[in-house]
Amino acid sequence: MVYIFLANGFEDMEAVVPFDLLKRAGFEAVTVGVGGKVVKSAHGLTVEADISENEVDFEKAEAFVFPGGWPGAKNLKNSETVNNAITFALHNDIIIAAICASPGYVLYKTGALDGKRYTCFPGFEVEEGEYTAEKVEIDGKLVTASGPSVAVDFALALIEKLKGNLEGVEEF
Secondary structure, three states, X not given: OEEEEEXXXXXXHHXXXXXXXXXXXXXXEEEEEEOOOEEEOOOOOEEEOOEEHHHOOHHHOOEXXXXXXXXXXXXXXXXXXXXXHHHHHHHOOOEEEEEOOHHHHOOOOOOOOOOOEEOOOOOOOOOOOEXXXXXXXXXXXXXXXXXXXXXXXXXXXXXXXXHOOOOOOOOO
16 A cells, blocks of 8 residues: 655645556555645645544555645654654665655655655755755655656556566556
8 A cells, every 4th residue: 555645735736746647557545634634726726635543554555655845744743643654665665756855855854764765846955865856756665756747657666666667557
């Protein structure tokens, strides 16, 4: 199962595009409402998440996805469930995928970037890890991307990391 965490202020494309492409690739993608099941994107899109954050079953996770957006990334960082998911992923060989502000803001000080190459939206670089300024960066179980303009590339990199290839992803 791939959990996509949505907090108020999430970036629309960074959540919806990975959800769509994960479904096309045959994955069980589940949206997680942080702070409640109904969340509003940075651009005013209201979404009812599949589950609330207290319903996440870490044991079923193949990956945790953290869209950026503002104040979405700030709201993710302030979630105890999000921080617990990151810690669980680090100790259980689970993929962490973060885009835009989330690599440098949500993952900062969790240890997820330690010794890893990562990318993020310009201005959210941190001292942890090695910032590369690439559009998408994969280092071990960490998949990061720079922002909404590469949401498709981010989702495809995540799918390839999960499957080992892009076989079965429908053309769109």
